[in-house]
Amino acid sequence: MDNERIINLSHGSGGSRTLKLIKEVFAGAFRTPQLLELDDAAVMDGETVFTTDSYVVRPIFYPGGDIGSLSIYGTVNDLVVMGARPLFVSSSFIIEEGFEIAALKKIALSMQDAAGRAGVSIVTGDTKVVERGNADGLYITTAGIGKLIVEPRPCRERIEAGNKIILTGYIADHGLAVILARGELNLTADIKSDAAPLTGLLLPHLDGSVRFMRDPTRGGVAMVLNEAVDGMDFGILIEEEAIPLRRESGSLCEILGFDPLYIGNEGKAVIFVSGDSAESLLEKLRQHPLGKESSIIGEVTEGRPGKVVMQTATGGLRIIDMPVGEQLPRIC
Amino acid sequence: MPDTPTVLRSFRDRKLVASLSDLIRRTSKREIRIMEICGGHTHAIHRFGLPDLLPPTIKLISGPGCPVCVTPASYIDGIIAACVEGGATIVTFGDLIRVPGSELSLESARARGGNIRIIYSPLDAVEIASKTDKETILLALGFETTAPAIAVAVKEAAQKGLDNFHIASALKLMPPAMTALAEMEDCRIDGFICPGHVSAIIGWEPYQPLVDRFGLACAVSGFEPLDIMESILGIVRQVEERKPCVFNQYDRVVTGRGNERALDTIHEVFSIGPGHWRGLGDIGESGLYLKERYSEFDASSVIPVRAGRPRQDISGCICPEILTGKADPSQCVLFSHKCRPDNPVGACMVSREGTCYIWHKYNIV
Numbered sequence: 220m221d222n223e224r225i226i227n228l229s230h231g232s233g234g235s236r237t238l239k240l241i242k243e244v245f246a247g248a249f250r251t252p253q254l255l256e257l258d259d260a261a262v263m264d265g266e267t268v269f270t271t272d273s274y275v276v277r278p279i280f281y282p283g284g285d286i287g288s289l290s291i292y293g294t295v296n297d298l299v300v301m302g303a304r305p306l307f308v309s310s311s312f313i314i315e316e317g318f319e320i321a322a323l324k325k326i327a328l329s330m331q332d333a334a335g336r337a338g339v340s341i342v343t344g345d346t347k348v349v350e351r352g353n354a355d356g357l358y359i360t361t362a363g364i365g366k367l368i369v370e371p372r373p374c375r376e377r378i379e380a381g382n383k384i385i386l387t388g389y390i391a392d393h394g395l396a397v398i399l400a401r402g403e404l405n406l407t408a409d410i411k412s413d414a415a416p417l418t419g420l421l422l423p424h425l426d427g428s429v430r431f432m433r434d435p436t437r438g439g440v441a442m443v444l445n446e447a448v449d450g451m452d453f454g455i456l457i458e459e460e461a462i463p464l465r466r467e468s469g470s471l472c473e474i475l476g477f478d479p480l481y482i483g484n485e486g487k488a489v490i491f492v493s494g495d496s497a498e499s500l501l502e503k504l505r506q507h508p509l510g511k512e513s514s515i516i517g518e519v520t521e522g523r524p525g526k527v528v529m530q531t532a533t534g535g536l537r538i539i540d541m542p543v544g545e546q547l548p549r550i551c
Numbered sequence: 552m553p554d555t556p557t558v559l560r561s562f563r564d565r566k567l568v569a570s571l572s573d574l575i576r577r578t579s580k581r582e583i584r585i586m587e588i589c590g591g592h593t594h595a596i597h598r599f600g601l602p603d604l605l606p607p608t609i610k611l612i613s614g615p616g617c618p619v620c621v622t623p624a625s626y627i628d629g630i631i632a633a634c635v636e637g638g639a640t641i642v643t644f645g646d647l648i649r650v651p652g653s654e655l656s657l658e659s660a661r662a663r664g665g666n667i668r669i670i671y672s673p674l675d676a677v678e679i680a681s682k683t684d685k686e687t688i689l690l691a692l693g694f695e696t697t698a699p700a701i702a703v704a705v706k707e708a709a710q711k712g713l714d715n716f717h718i719a720s721a722l723k724l725m726p727p728a729m730t731a732l733a734e735m736e737d738c739r740i741d742g743f744i745c746p747g748h749v750s751a752i753i754g755w756e757p758y759q760p761l762v763d764r765f766g767l768a769c770a771v772s773g774f775e776p777l778d779i780m781e782s783i784l785g786i787v788r789q790v791e792e793r794k795p796c797v798f799n800q801y802d803r804v805v806t807g808r809g810n811e812r813a814l815d816t817i818h819e820v821f822s823i824g825p826g827h828w829r830g831l832g833d834i835g836e837s838g839l840y841l842k843e844r845y846s847e848f849d850a851s852s853v854i855p856v857r858a859g860r861p862r863q864d865i866s867g868c869i870c871p872e873i874l875t876g877k878a879d880p881s882q883c884v885l886f887s888h889k890c891r892p893d894n895p896v897g898a899c900m901v902s903r904e905g906t907c908y909i910w911h912k913y914n915i916v
Contacts, residue, residue, distance in 0.1 A: 227662040229649075235893045404671060473559065475671075476903075533776040534565045535600020538913045543892040 233437030233483075234542035258374075259297040259433065262367065268303040270294060271362035277549045279326070279356055281400035283392070283411030284485075286359055287326035289551060291333035291341075292414050292485055293436065294363040299417045300432040300488060302372040302425055303365035305337060310361045311345040315354040326357070337416035339363065369425040373491075375446075377430040380453050382519040383497035385490040387420060387504055388512040389413065390440055391468045394482035397550045399471075406474070408467045415486030420509045428496035433489050436551055438542040441480040443489045444527045445541040455527045457517030457539070481542050483550050491519065562775030563599070571780040572604040579608045579787045584739055586876050588729060589746035590617030590904020591774055597913040599776045609783065612876040613909075615728055616746050618693040619646045619902035620874060621828045622721045627652035629854045630690060630719060634665040639686040639853065642676040645669045646902045647690060651895060673697075673704035680708065680716035688850045691720040696748040698722050698839055699813040702820035705841070705848050717850035720840060723826045725749045726757045727837035732875060733765040740876060742768030742786035744779070747801050752817075754809030755799045762795045770798040771805050820845055829898060830874030870897035873906050880910040887911055 229236045238257070246254050253261035260270030274290040291308060298305040310330065314323070334341050371377065392413040399408060417434060433443040440462075444455050464479050472479045486509060492500050497515055504510035517529075527539040587593055593613045596602065602611060615621050631652050633639045641657065648657040648667065661667040666685075670676055673689060680687035691701045701718060708716040725746055732738060745758050750771045761767045768789035772782035778800060785798035799805055817839070826838030841849045867885045872878035880886045880899070890896035892908055899907040 225659065225662050227658050229658070229893075239893075531598070531600050532560075532565065533563045533568050533599040533601075535603040535776075537598060537600045540912050543912075 228548045231548065232542065233442060236543075258301065260301045260303070260363075262301070262372070266367045268298055268301050268365045268367060269362070270297040270301075271360065272297060273358060273360040274551060275355070275358050275549050276397060276551050277355060278397075278400050279322070281397050281412060283396050284414040285326055285329050286357060287329035288333035289412075289414050289485060290359040290361045291330050291337060291339070292416050293551060294361040295337040295339060296417045296434040296485070296488075298363050298365035299421050300373070300434050301365070301367070302369045302429075302432070303367050304422060305339045305363050305365040305418065307342045308334060308339045308361055308363045309343045310341055310359060312347070313354055313358040313360075314346065314348050315356050316348055316351040318356055323357070333416070337418050368422065369427070369429070371427060373425075373429050373432045375431055375451075378447060378451070378453065378491050378519055379430070380519050380521045381494045382430050382491045383494055383515050384444075384455065384457065384517045384519070385492060385497065385501055385504065386440065386463060386514055386516045387417075387488045387490070387510045388486075389463045389465045389468065390435070390484055390487060391464065391472065391477075391479040391482035393485040394439070394547050394550045395468055395471055395477075398547055404475070406471070408471050410465070410467050410471070413484055413486035415509055417486065417488055417509070420504065420507045421488060421490075424500055424503050428493040428500070429490060430493065431491040434484070435487055435489050436483045436485060439479070439481040439483055440489060441478070441527070441539050442542050444539060447491065448525050448527055449541075450525065452524045454520045454523035454525065455517060456520050456523075457527070457529045459529055459532045461514050461516045463512040463514050480539060482547065485551065494518070559775065562773075562777045564777065568604065568776050568780055571777065571784060575609070575780065575784050575787055576606045578784065578791060579606050580791060582608050582610070583741040583787065583790050584610045584612055584876075585742045585744060585783065585786055586612045586614045586732070586740045587744040588614040588616040588725065589744070589749070590620070590902065590906075591748065592616075592744055592746070592772065592779065593906060593909050594904055595774045595776070596779060597909050601776060601779060604780070605783065609787070612740070612879070613873070613906040614732070614743075614876060615828060615831060615874045616694070616725065616749075617899070617902050617904035617906070618697070618721075618723070619650055620870070620898045620905045621723065621830060622647075622650070622692055622898070623827055623829050624650075624652055624898075626719070626721050627657070628654075630688065631655050631657065631660045631665070633686075633688055633850070633854045634667065635660050635663065637686065637853065638666075639688050640666040640668060640679065640683070641688055641690065642668045642670055642679055643690040644671075644692065646904070647692060649895060650898050650901045673700045674707060677704050677707045677711065677713070677716060680713050681711055684715060686853055687716050688853070689716070689718045691718040691722050694723055694725050694746070694749050695752040695817070696746075698817045698821065699752065699810075702816045705820050705845055706816075708848060709845065714847070717848050717853055718841070719850040719854065720821075720838075722821070722839035723828065724823065724837045724839065726753070726760075727826070727834050728828060728831060729758070729761060731831055731834045731837075733761060733767060735875065737877065740767065741790050742770070742795075744782050744786070745769050745771045745797070747771065747773050747778075747804070750801065750805040750809070752810050752813050754807050755797045755805055756807045756809075758797045762797060766795050768795045771801045773801040773804065828874075830871035868897040870899045870907075873899050880907045883907070
C-alpha cells in the first residue's frame with residue numbers, strides 16, 4: 220500500500236501507524252536499548268531521565284493555553300509519569316518568516332510562566348527561521364531532564380492483574396478546545412485546554428504501589444490503555460460510567476461523532492496502582508486542585524489478555540481498540 | 552459517563568434497556584435474521600454492546616447503508632486523477648480519504664501534494680470555491696440524507712454564478728437497494744431495521760412495498776440503545792405474530808411522508824437514474840444525477856477519463872458478500888490480517904460505518 224511508501228498525516232497521529240513507523244524506521248536504525256523500550260522518556264544511568272517532544276499545534280493560541288505553555292507541560296509530564304522530578308528544559312524554535320515578534324514575546328512569557336509552575340528551568344535553546352510558506356507560523360521542540368525519585372520506578376512490566384486504574388480528571392478538554400479554536404466547525408462551547416504540569420499532583424504520592432503512569436495525550440486514554448496491555452498476559456476492564464467527562468465535552472463529541480476516549484489531554488494522568496492502595500491514592504489526588512475529579516475507572520484483569528474492554532453505560536461490553544488513522548491532526 | 556446530556560442518558564438507561572432485552576428474550580421463538588441497513592445503526596449496535604443483550608435466536612446482519620462502502624473504486628480513481636493530474640481542489644467528508652483506489656487513496660494523494668479539504672457541511676465547499684479561481688470538486692456521496700444539503704450547495708453555487716465549482720455525484724437512494732436485496736434468490740432476511748436518517752427525509756411510507764410484496768418485517772429506528780432495542784422487539788413481534796408492517800419507532804423524527812421541503816429540493820436539482828453499487832451491482836432508479844439546468848456543475852466534465860485498466864478486485868476480498876449480508880467479516884481470509892483499519896484492502900474496512908471496520912474495532916469474532 221502507498222501508506223507504506225510515503226508519510227501521511229496518520230503517521231503522526233500517535234496511533235498504530237506512528238508506532239509502526241517508530242519501530243520500523245527509528246528504533247530499527249538507532250538500536251539504543253532505551254529507544255527500543257518505546258517509553259515516553261529514556262532512563263539513562265539508573266536515575267537520569269531524558270525526553271524530547273515537538274509541538275506543531277494549530278492554532279498557536281487557544282482557550283486555556285498556547286504552544287509555549289504546551290511545549291513545557293508536555294515535556295514535563297513525560298518526565299513526571301516516568302517517576303522523575305523534572306529539572307531542566309531546552310527549547311528550540313522553528314519560526315516562519317513574517318511571524319510577529321509580539322506574538323513570540325507572548326509565547327516566551329507563557330513558557331517562562333509554565334516553567335515556574337512546573338518547577339523547571341529553561342536552560343538552553345536554538346532559533347531557526349525558514350522562508351515564508353515553509354512552516355506554519357511556529358514550531359517548538361523542547362527536551363527535558365529529570366531525576367527518578369522512586370525505586371522501583373513505575374513501568375509497564377510492573378502492571379499485574381488486580382491493579383486499579385485511576386484517571387485524574389475530565390477527559391478530552393485539550394483536543395476539543397484546540398479543534399474549536401480553529402473556527403472551522405461553526406460551533407462554540409465553553410471548553411478550555413486542560414494543559415497543566417502534573418508535578419504537584421503526582422510526585423508527592425509516588426511510592427512502590429504506583430505500578431505505571433502515562434499522560435493520555437495524542438490518541439487519548441484509549442491509546443494509553445492499549446499500550447499498557449499490548450502483548451501482555453493481562454487485559455483491562457473499564458466502566459464507562461466512571462470516566463470523568465464534562466457535559467459540554469460529551470455533547471460536543473455526540474454532535475461531531477468523536478469518541479472522548481480517543482481525544483488528547485495535556486494535564487491528566489492514567490495511573491495503575493496496587494488494588495489495596497487505590498482508595499487512599501484516590502483520596503490524596505482529590506485533595507489537589509488538578510485532581511478533584513479523579514476516579515477509579517477500572518482494573519487490570521486476568522481475562523481477555525491484550526484487550527481493553529469497557530462496560531458501557533447501557534450495560535453491554537465493547538472493545539476499546541488502538542486508535543487508527545488520523546484522529547485530530549496537530550492538536551499538540 | 553456521568554455527564555452525558557440528560558436526553559441521551561434517558562435513551563441509554565441501563566434498566567430500561569435490560570427490561571427490553573428481557574421482553575425480546577421472552578417474545579422471540581423463531582430464529583430470525585434482521586438486517587440493519589444503515590451503517591450508523593451497525594456502529595451504534597456495537598458501540599453500546601447490544602448483541603450481548605439479545606437471545607441467540609436473533610442474528611443481526613449489516614446491510615449496504617455505508618456510503619463509502621458502496622462507492623465503486625473507479626470513482627476514487629477519477630477523483631485522484633482530477634486532483635493529482637488536474638490540480639483540482641477536492642472537497643470531501645472525512646471518511647472517504649482512506650479508501651484505496653487502484654493505486655492511491657486520497658490520503659496518499661494529499662501526501663503527494665494533492666489539495667484535499669475535509670468539510671462537515673457541503674456549503675463549506677461553495678465557500679471554498681468562491682474564494683479561489685481553482686477548480687473545486689465536491690465529492691457528493693451518501694443517500695437521501697446527504698442529498699438535500701448537496702442540492703442546496705449546488706443552488707447556492709448557481710446563485711453565486713460560480714464556474715469553478717463542480718460536484719461528483721455518487722448519491723444513491725435506499726429503498727431501491729432494499730428491494731434489490733429482497734429480490735435476491737438467496738435472500739435470507741426476515742426483517743429490516745430501516746435507516747433512521749434516510750427516513751427522516753423520505754418518511755416511512757416508501758417501505759410499505761417491502762411489507763406488501765415480500766412480507767418483510769420493518770422498523771424505522773432511532774440510533775440510541777433504547778431505540779434499537781425497541782425496533783428489534785417490534786420486528787420480533789411482527790415475525791412471531793406473522794403480521795408484518797412498517798413499525799415507526801423513530802416517530803419523534805420520522806413521519807409518513809417525510810420532509811417534503813427536503814424532498815422538493817432534491818427533485819429540483821437531481822433526476823433519478825441507474826446507480827452502481829459496489830457489492831450489489833447496477834440497480835435501476837437508485838442514483839441521483841444533476842438535472843439539465845444544473846449540468847454545468849457536473850464534475851464529469853472536468854474529471855479526466857482514463858482509458859487505463861479498471862481496478863482489479865483483490866483476491867480474497869469479500870466486500871460484496873458482506874454488503875449483501877451473505878457473509879460476515881470472519882469468513883474473509885483477509886479480515887484482521889492483510890486487511891486492517893490501518894491498511895484497508897476493501898472499502899468495508901475503511902469507513903467508520905463499514906461492517907469490517909466495526910467488527911475489527913469492536914473485536915467481534
